[in-house]
Amino acid sequence: MFSSKKQATPHLDSSVVREFLQKTLPFNELDKDTLDGLARHATIDFFPKGVKILIQDVSDVKHIYLIQKGGVKLYLQDESGQATLKDYRGEGSVFGALAIIRDSRSSLTVEAIEDTFCFLLTKDSFLKLLKTHPGFSQYYLKAFSENYIKKSFSELRKEKLPPKTEGALYLFTVKVNDIIRKRPEFISPVDSIRNAAKRMTRMGIGSLLIKDEYGKPAGIITDKDLRSKVVAEGLSYSTPVEEVMTSPVETISANKVCFDALLSMMSKQIHHLAVEDEGRVIGVITSHDILVLQGESPVYLFKEITNQNNIERLYELSMRVPLVVRPLIEEGAKANNITRMITVMNDLILDRILTLMQEELGPPPVPFCWLVMGSEGRQEQTFRTDQDNALVYQDPKNEQEAESAKKYFKMFGQEAINHLVKCGYPLCPGDNMASNPKWNQPLSVWKKYFSNWVNTPEPQEVLHSTVFFDFRPAYGHLALGFKLRDHLNILVRGKDMFLRYLAQDCFRTKPPISFFKNFLVERDGEHKNRLDIKARGLVPFWDFARVMALRHGIDETNTMVRLEMLKKGGHMPEDLFLKAKESYEFQMQLRFLNQLQLMEAGEQPHNYINPAELSDLEKQTLKGAFSVISNLQSFLKETFRLNMG
Amino acid sequence: MISALSSTNLFLQSSWLPGLMRPEPKHPVLVESKKHFNKFNQDLPLEEYDFVVLDTELTGLNHKKDEIVSIGAVRIKNLRINLEDNFYSNICPCNEVPKFSTLIHRITPRLVKDAPPVADVLSDFLDYCGHSLIIGHNIGLDMGFINRELRRYFDGVLYNPCLDTMRMAKIYREEQWINYYDRYNLNVSYNLKHLSQEYGLPVFPEHNAMNDAIQTAYLFLFLIHKLRDGNIKTLKNLYMSGRSWRWMF
Numbered sequence: 001m002f003s004s005k006k007q008a009t010p011h012l013d014s015s016v017v018r019e020f021l022q023k024t025l026p027f028n029e030l031d032k033d034t035l036d037g038l039a040r041h042a043t044i045d046f047f048p049k050g051v052k053i054l055i056q057d058v059s060d061v062k063h064i065y066l067i068q069k070g071g072v073k074l075y076l077q078d079e080s081g082q083a084t085l086k087d088y089r090g091e092g093s094v095f096g097a098l099a100i101i102r103d104s105r106s107s108l109t110v111e112a113i114e115d116t117f118c119f120l121l122t123k124d125s126f127l128k129l130l131k132t133h134p135g136f137s138q139y140y141l142k143a144f145s146e147n148y149i150k151k152s153f154s155e156l157r158k159e160k161l162p163p164k165t166e167g168a169l170y171l172f173t174v175k176v177n178d179i180i181r182k183r184p185e186f187i188s189p190v191d192s193i194r195n196a197a198k199r200m201t202r203m204g205i206g207s208l209l210i211k212d213e214y215g216k217p218a219g220i221i222t223d224k225d226l227r228s229k230v231v232a233e234g235l236s237y238s239t240p241v242e243e244v245m246t247s248p249v250e251t252i253s254a255n256k257v258c259f260d261a262l263l264s265m266m267s268k269q270i271h272h273l274a275v276e277d278e279g280r281v282i283g284v285i286t287s288h289d290i291l292v293l294q295g296e297s298p299v300y301l302f303k304e305i306t307n308q309n310n311i312e313r314l315y316e317l318s319m320r321v322p323l324v325v326r327p328l329i330e331e332g333a334k335a336n337n338i339t340r341m342i343t344v345m346n347d348l349i350l351d352r353i354l355t356l357m358q359e360e361l362g363p364p365p366v367p368f369c370w371l372v373m374g375s376e377g378r379q380e381q382t383f384r385t386d387q388d389n390a391l392v393y394q395d396p397k398n399e400q401e402a403e404s405a406k407k408y409f410k411m412f413g414q415e416a417i418n419h420l421v422k423c424g425y426p427l428c429p430g431d432n433m434a435s436n437p438k439w440n441q442p443l444s445v446w447k448k449y450f451s452n453w454v455n456t457p458e459p460q461e462v463l464h465s466t467v468f469f470d471f472r473p474a475y476g477h478l479a480l481g482f483k484l485r486d487h488l489n490i491l492v493r494g495k496d497m498f499l500r501y502l503a504q505d506c507f508r509t510k511p512p513i514s515f516f517k518n519f520l521v522e523r524d525g526e527h528k529n530r531l532d533i534k535a536r537g538l539v540p541f542w543d544f545a546r547v548m549a550l551r552h553g554i555d556e557t558n559t560m561v562r563l564e565m566l567k568k569g570g571h572m573p574e575d576l577f578l579k580a581k582e583s584y585e586f587q588m589q590l591r592f593l594n595q596l597q598l599m600e601a602g603e604q605p606h607n608y609i610n611p612a613e614l615s616d617l618e619k620q621t622l623k624g625a626f627s628v629i630s631n632l633q634s635f636l637k638e639t640f641r642l643n644m645g
Numbered sequence: 646m647i648s649a650l651s652s653t654n655l656f657l658q659s660s661w662l663p664g665l666m667r668p669e670p671k672h673p674v675l676v677e678s679k680k681h682f683n684k685f686n687q688d689l690p691l692e693e694y695d696f697v698v699l700d701t702e703l704t705g706l707n708h709k710k711d712e713i714v715s716i717g718a719v720r721i722k723n724l725r726i727n728l729e730d731n732f733y734s735n736i737c738p739c740n741e742v743p744k745f746s747t748l749i750h751r752i753t754p755r756l757v758k759d760a761p762p763v764a765d766v767l768s769d770f771l772d773y774c775g776h777s778l779i780i781g782h783n784i785g786l787d788m789g790f791i792n793r794e795l796r797r798y799f800d801g802v803l804y805n806p807c808l809d810t811m812r813m814a815k816i817y818r819e820e821q822w823i824n825y826y827d828r829y830n831l832n833v834s835y836n837l838k839h840l841s842q843e844y845g846l847p848v849f850p851e852h853n854a855m856n857d858a859i860q861t862a863y864l865f866l867f868l869i870h871k872l873r874d875g876n877i878k879t880l881k882n883l884y885m886s887g888r889s890w891r892w893m894f
Binding site for chain 2: 042051068069117
């Protein structure tokens, strides 16, 4: 009896839905009639925050859910009940479509993270749409194959099963343990070189370990030792091996990944590493073993750089660094891995340049140490970072030596900077470089600088501290650099005044989240509406790690390592550390990929990102990352009692 | 008049008792629904009831002489808004549409000149309502006008139980009170638009009976899930939620 329904005036009929669809991808491409048809069958549902809208493997999906207002998160749960976050969806996004297309139950759990209103489009009208509008179905298939299926499912598989057979990820997933081919071969230290060579030939190996009197490895002898130390030097073959062995043996823990082994070899410029497991050497790996895994790239470049005897050739090799780094990113390397790799490469290039320069200019009158600062000092270099370096040399014994040292190092610094510029590292706009006479001084002067900065922390001094106190000895007589570090640690100890100034300085950057949970972006200029992720997102982490490391006498300069040591030392709470680590890594990654994209598009890499171009997931994660900055800052406030005057 | 109505209960089952003395209504739907709602079951899950969310536009607020110029309604089934299942009609009033009301709802005298008279529209509307429960924002006002006309033409009133989203919003607000003095906060509004903005609902243009009905439907969905921390499962629960301890002391 209620069937005689009054027909509504058409202009009011479901126009709410249609207008919304017209603003939403990919619906906006449909014609009005189709949209009206779709809208007519739409219903509206509401899900309060926290409600599970769909449950993985349980929910029969009867609708496409189009979010009108609010937001949801999607996650996967494995058998053990562990949840892996897959995505966030916001207004205008759709969920439930995959299950409809595959005619299966929901493959993910969907939970409302805000009060959420959804338009529910019926299964039938959606399927019909896919059939009749090829462009429409393409959008979804593309979106699924690119984002969903690939991202969610294979990502999860990768996380759960270390892909030993799957070629792509070996450097970062294969453990050192897995590439040991034989048990280690030992020889006694008093055995002759001839015996060692015989044994190596018979076993077909390139190195032997030397056992000390306690049965521990005392050293290693390699093919290269036989060549360079024995044959080339004309040593008698009956010389005991202990005289030519390399000692101590560089080791690596068996549960490290091959990438770490590679980095270790490259930074120490060696080709063999003893693998240690619970204090016992269980094998030896060589750069060749890793090369076999890797097939291509960083190792070759590494070899080419180390064997280069011509500075001009280095310019070109340095340009190849981004090229070898790219495949690493494709293989799934984290920003932290990449920046370490770039740092190692840059250090190698620096090493070659300075060594070759000394061959040209003659040996320096007194030992010196090349210091790198800023991001280089923290081993967090991305592509083409400005130069930040300085030179410290041993205090001359007399006037004459002082004069010649001054002359030599001035020339040396100037020339080194020129070479580095040609290698593609731009000049430092603040002139914090070894070519600046102010930053090219004997140890005693440097110590005086540091004392001044710490004792009278005026703004300029604090600024210097933020640049220079991340220094790292990179080349030459490293002990000079370490002495300077020790001096700094002693200086800072108990200097609450200075540390408080430095801590205060950490508050000059406000986290870029405005009160309304939107991003604060640059208001004008070239980078209008973009976010400076370095200045606003990363600097606070650097500042935090620096001031805390100084406070607790931690020598490390790398931000992640600093944070780790702070946590280990009980100087920062575990949960704050975990949050900081996650958000820092994420921001580094984002910045990195952004720069890589710019470079590949032929633009100058910079630190500005456009929030509008981020996915919902990235936006959400970034917002979370920024909120950690407030946590760090309030922790500093408490630690340094900054709120008490 | 508004104040008198807003103090009525969540359920405006307006004329049960007097209804016993009255003659049978003249409209078949009213006869049937009177019977139906006399033995109405309040204990079913909310999903099983159908609701009609309605809004009217009037020539003014005087319940003796002002008239309805448009009526809009949308159905909620399964606790989902069913936009397609809607009702909208302009109504030709007996008297002129005053200018000040036109300025509010943009319904001009010309626009309603050719519209059907109120008896026809209400007859259709009764069909549309059927056994659905009625929802409205400050529903007492709308029902006052509708029932006045129903009495005049059909000797009956709508027997369908009514739910008032304004009343629900007040209960919800009281649930949110944290300290004693919150209740003296004078800076609160129960205006439909203000509430929708406060709760972060999608907001539609005001003063069109259809849009306001949809807006009210959104508000209802929000409140029904939010009241009592989402523990309202049956109609009875909802009714009881209005009788919290706050009313006993």
